[in-house]
Amino acid sequence: MSEILLDVKDLVKHFPVQQGVLASRLGKKCRAVDGVSFSVRRGETLGLVGESGSGKSTAGRAIMRLIEPTSGSVTFEGIDVLKLRGKSLKDFRRNVQVIFQDPYASLNPRMTIGEIVTEPLKIHRIGTRSEQIKQAKELLEITGLNPEHINRYPHEFSGGQRQRIGIARALALRPKLIVADEPVSALDVSIQAQVLNLLGKLQDEFDLTYLFIAHDLSVVQHISDEIAVMYLGRIVEIADWNMLYKEPYHPYTQSLLSAVPIPDPKLQRTRERILLVGDPPSPIDPPTGCRFHTRCPIAQFPICADVEPELREVAPGHTAACHFAKPFPILIKDPEDAGE
Amino acid sequence: MADDKLLVVDNLTMYFHTRDGVVKAVDGVSYELNSGETLGVVGESGSGKSVTALTIMRLIPMPPGRVEGGDVLFRGESLLKMSDNEIRKIRGNRIAMVFQDPMTSLNPVYRIGRQIAEPLILHKGMSKRDAWARAVELLDLVGIPHPESRVKDYPHQFSGGMRQRVMIAMALANDPDILIADEPTTALDVTIQAQILELMEELQKRIGSAIILITHDLGVVADMADNVLVMYAGRPVEYGSVDQLFYRPLHPYTWGLMDSLPEYDVDEKSKLCPIKGQPPSLINVPSGCSFHPRCPFAQPVCSTDVPEYRIIEGGHGAACHFAGDPGFTRAEASPVPVPAAEEVAW
Numbered sequence: 119m120s121e122i123l124l125d126v127k128d129l130v131k132h133f134p135v136q137q138g139v140l141a142s143r144l145g146k147k148c149r150a151v152d153g154v155s156f157s158v159r160r161g162e163t164l165g166l167v168g169e170s171g172s173g174k175s176t177a178g179r180a181i182m183r184l185i186e187p188t189s190g191s192v193t194f195e196g197i198d199v200l201k202l203r204g205k206s207l208k209d210f211r212r213n214v215q216v217i218f219q220d221p222y223a224s225l226n227p228r229m230t231i232g233e234i235v236t237e238p239l240k241i242h243r244i245g246t247r248s249e250q251i252k253q254a255k256e257l258l259e260i261t262g263l264n265p266e267h268i269n270r271y272p273h274e275f276s277g278g279q280r281q282r283i284g285i286a287r288a289l290a291l292r293p294k295l296i297v298a299d300e301p302v303s304a305l306d307v308s309i310q311a312q313v314l315n316l317l318g319k320l321q322d323e324f325d326l327t328y329l330f331i332a333h334d335l336s337v338v339q340h341i342s343d344e345i346a347v348m349y350l351g352r353i354v355e356i357a358d359w360n361m362l363y364k365e366p367y368h369p370y371t372q373s374l375l376s377a378v379p380i381p382d383p384k385l386q387r388t389r390e391r392i393l394l395v396g397d398p399p400s401p402i403d404p405p406t407g408c409r410f411h412t413r414c415p416i417a418q419f420p421i422c423a424d425v426e427p428e429l430r431e432v433a434p435g436h437t438a439a440c441h442f443a444k445p446f447p448i449l450i451k452d453p454e455d456a457g458e
Numbered sequence: 459m460a461d462d463k464l465l466v467v468d469n470l471t472m473y474f475h476t477r478d479g480v481v482k483a484v485d486g487v488s489y490e491l492n493s494g495e496t497l498g499v500v501g502e503s504g505s506g507k508s509v510t511a512l513t514i515m516r517l518i519p520m521p522p523g524r525v526e527g528g529d530v531l532f533r534g535e536s537l538l539k540m541s542d543n544e545i546r547k548i549r550g551n552r553i554a555m556v557f558q559d560p561m562t563s564l565n566p567v568y569r570i571g572r573q574i575a576e577p578l579i580l581h582k583g584m585s586k587r588d589a590w591a592r593a594v595e596l597l598d599l600v601g602i603p604h605p606e607s608r609v610k611d612y613p614h615q616f617s618g619g620m621r622q623r624v625m626i627a628m629a630l631a632n633d634p635d636i637l638i639a640d641e642p643t644t645a646l647d648v649t650i651q652a653q654i655l656e657l658m659e660e661l662q663k664r665i666g667s668a669i670i671l672i673t674h675d676l677g678v679v680a681d682m683a684d685n686v687l688v689m690y691a692g693r694p695v696e697y698g699s700v701d702q703l704f705y706r707p708l709h710p711y712t713w714g715l716m717d718s719l720p721e722y723d724v725d726e727k728s729k730l731c732p733i734k735g736q737p738p739s740l741i742n743v744p745s746g747c748s749f750h751p752r753c754p755f756a757q758p759v760c761s762t763d764v765p766e767y768r769i770i771e772g773g774h775g776a777a778c779h780f781a782g783d784p785g786f787t788r789a790e791a792s793p794v795p796v797p798a799a800e801e802v803a804w
Binding site: 169170276278279306307308309310311312314315318336337339340360363373374376378380381382383386394396398 | 502503603617618619620647648649650651652653655656674675676677678679680681700701704705714715716717718719720722725727729730731732733734736737
């Protein structure tokens with residue numbers, strides 16, 4: 119196993135709640151990320167999944183210091199990221215790049231794609247103008263775009279092509295870690311598969327490490343080595359990609375996996391769906407004890423409402439934060455076996 | 459006999475006439491829908507699946523849209539030939555629609571109750587008081603807690619999943635014969651999606667409506683649909699029962715869609731096999747089979763002749779020159795070798 123590239127401990131990001139005159143004085147805050155710890159090994163991919171409002175994107179942004187975390191520690195190659203200032207922060211950013219979800223909003227419509235892809239090089243003063251352009255052309259080639267289109271504007275490209283431009287921009291500085299925040303969610307399935315293959319190819323070619331944030335479990339499973347599941351600002355389960363799908367231990371992961379419709383009608387008919395009641399609670403006022411207890415099908419009282427479960431090892435390389443964690447197979451391949 | 463059919467879409471063709479050219483948004487779509495049936499319509503963005511539904515509902519502004527041919531028969535009556543007054547009696551009453559985005563499809567300045575009551579007052583001639591009481595009942599039916607107080611709330615006070623429940627309550631207010639659901643769960647989280655799909659199935663059983671479910675998610679189709687229509691570039695490319703389509707797909711485009719999906723429950727990761735290239739512009743649809751530039755099995759005939767939609771077995775058909783040929787299946791067909799230089803682009 120390779121060394122740990124990124125190590126996150128007890129990361130917390132609280133946002134002040136601005137609604138209401140007294141709210142901020144009363145100390146009300148949105149606990150978007152509330153004590154998250156994980157690590158990513160060099161050359162591997164950690165998938166961070168969760169529903170909207172689970173804090174997965176906030177966690178990603180806090181790690182890159184696109185927003186300042188409230189507390190916790192982030193260590194990248196042994197350096198404490200949260201203490202970085204000025205030049206050393208800029209150097210860190212050279213090593214950590216981001217790909218955003220929305221290929222329409224994340225590219226400046228007034229810049230040509232050449233300008234977009236060379237901008238990181240300009241900011242970090244790498245190479246001469248002609249070297250930068252040469253570099254940009256190479257990057258376009260690598261990401262499957264036509265280098266002759268370097269003077270075109272983003273609107274001339276389709277969604278999938280724009281996402282490739284975003285990837286080329288992220289690669290420009292030859293980063294070590296790429297935080298990909300829902301990079302394929304806005305794309306059609308056939309295009310999504312193209313971009314996923316591209317990301318896989320680039321990982322091998324450039325020895326990249328990914329923090330892959332997404333809500334689509336099948337996509338995350340495909341690309342990740344390890345998967346962390348978030349619920350209301352907390353990680354509820356971390357496991358190897360194949361373990362998580364075969365034997366999820368946390369009831370939230372189980373219901374999440376069982377809710378994903380599988381493109382196999384016979385299997386879908388026999389499969390049992392664990393339906394959760396209600397909507398996820400607000401992170402402004404998360405439930406006491408285990409945050410999932412209000413929707414949990416196996417919650418027992420009073421323990422689940424009083425005591426917050428710690429992440430503990432439930433199987434080798436598999437941790438879950440549940441008092442009653444036990445394996446429950448969700449995906450049964452053979453419909454004949456599903457009857458029992 | 460035709461009168462027995464709930465909905466017959468017969469070779470429906472609708473083009474948009476724009477300054478940039480003619481957009482062939484719906485190009486010869488045909489299908490039948492029976493009571494209680496769920497038809498899944500799948501395809502990528504721009505395949506014409508939503509526009510077909512909007513054309514059926516007469517919700518396309520004409521111009522720029524123009525129906526070029528074909529017809530839509532609802533219980534034997536042509537929806538396309540009806541006057542505006544007649545169609546209004548059917549729309550929102552006999553045929554209702556649920557849209558993808560529950561935020562923009564509710565009016566933010568009216569209370570939820572008023573919005574649900576509106577179709578009841580319009581179509582059923584209910585009094586305001588009765589309609590309001592029925593709105594409370596409907597909210598209860600779609601599983602919204604405390605309906606008596608929630609009915610007085612405004613849309614922004616509801617979460618995404620709850621708003622979609624409200625949309626379904628509105629659509630079902632008059633027990634429609636057909637519910638057209640256009641990506642009803644795409645904007646929702648999976649656990650909420652599961653709740654909404656379950657709700658739609660339950661209500662379908664109770665009311666006996668037919669559902670046209672438009673989606674890009676093959677998983678949702680496998681879960682909900684009885685029959686499936688696959689569309690590409692405004693044309694239907696394959697139609698069949700859900701089992702026929704998933705276990706014996708005929709059209710290379712359908713294979714491509716399935717191969718693009720990551721597989722579940724595997725021990726070894728395999729590379730995805732995406733469809734190369736991207737969907738064509740509907741202004742400039744490729745000649746012959748519109749899928750031929752992206753099809754790994756394309757032969758010279760594919761770029762010259764438009765393939766006819768042919769039934770291969772038991773109602774299962776496809777628009778492909780080679781569909782049903784021995785050996786031309788998802789597992790067995792071998793792609794035409796691509797010159798290496800061409801492959802680099804993708």
